[in-house]
Amino acid sequence: DAGITQSPRHKVTETGTPVTLRCHQTENHRYMYWYRQDPGHGLRLIHYSYGVKDTDKGEVSDGYSVSRSKTEDFLLTLESATSSQTSVYFCAIRTGSSYNSPLHFGNGTRLTVT
Amino acid sequence: AQTVTQSQPEMSVQEAETVTLSCTYDTSESDYYLFWYKQPPSRQMILVIRQEAYKQQNATENRFSVNFQKAAKSFSLKISDSQLGDAAMYFCAYRSARLDNDMRFGAGTRLTVKP
Known part of the structure; x- marks a missing residue:
């Protein structure tokens, strides 16, 4: 257990919120990641962070922003949710400094945008 | 950009038998890392096995082993003596040895284990 907690576990929200x-x-741990999981696509990287206030975009970053003001917290914000952002969102951390260190994942957040 | 392909959306295996899940990847790099993750219905992502590209020996973890063919860019997962608890989605993943953000996942293979 890498000590990762995601909240909330489930959320339903309306378009535009x-x-x-x-x-x-x-x-x-220094490195933290946000992925989304969709059927037929596996997991795709949204944003990642390599330190406090150090973040960068991933493959599917449009419509998302992140912040990391403390080492332990990494926030993902959907400024104005759309139905295409209905997905399962996973946070992950890299527990070692080398590239062969695996990612350890949280339990995911299922987000439904109606 | 590197891509990871899992060509089998679904597979099934009889309990106690052996099954192989396929994964191919596209890269121009010579140094990289490969991973298999398991996702049971609980949604938790669990690392199954990993392989360094510079190692010729195939990785093994108990009943799980890989067949790593670097020239063919193939990284298959073999599960021996399949158990009911092996039923899950399995994801193959690639990470560059150069880039912090570059862990790419395949679309996944759903494995069913029949009693």
């Missing part, structure tokens, strides 16, 4: 998902880790 802002939504923030939270990822919290207890072990002060």
Whole structure:
């Protein structure tokens, strides 16, 4: 258990509303990631962070922003939710400094945009 | 950009038998890492096995082993003595040895285990 907590676990929201998902880790790892999982696409990277206030875009970053003001928290914000953002969102951390270190994932947040 | 392809959306296996899940990838890099993750119905992503591209020896973890063919860019997962608890989605993933953000996942294979 890499000590990753995602909240909320489930959320239903309406189109056009802002939504923030939270990822919290207890072990002060440097690298944190946000992925979305959709059928037929596997997991796709939205944004990642390599330190406090250091973030960068991933493959599917449009419509999303992130913030990392503390090592332990990585927030994903949908400024104005759309139906295409209905998905399962996973936070992950890299527990080691080398590239062969695997990612450890949270339990995911199922977001439904109606 | 690197791509990962899992050509089998669904597979099934009889309990106690062996099954192989396929994965191919496209890259121009020579140094990279490959992973298999398991996602049971609980939705948790669980690391099954990993392989460094510079190692010729295939990785093994108990009943799970890989067949890594670097020239063919193939990375298949073999599950021996399949158990009911092996039923899950399996994702193949690629990571560059150069880039922090570059972990790419395949679309997944859903494995059913029949009693």
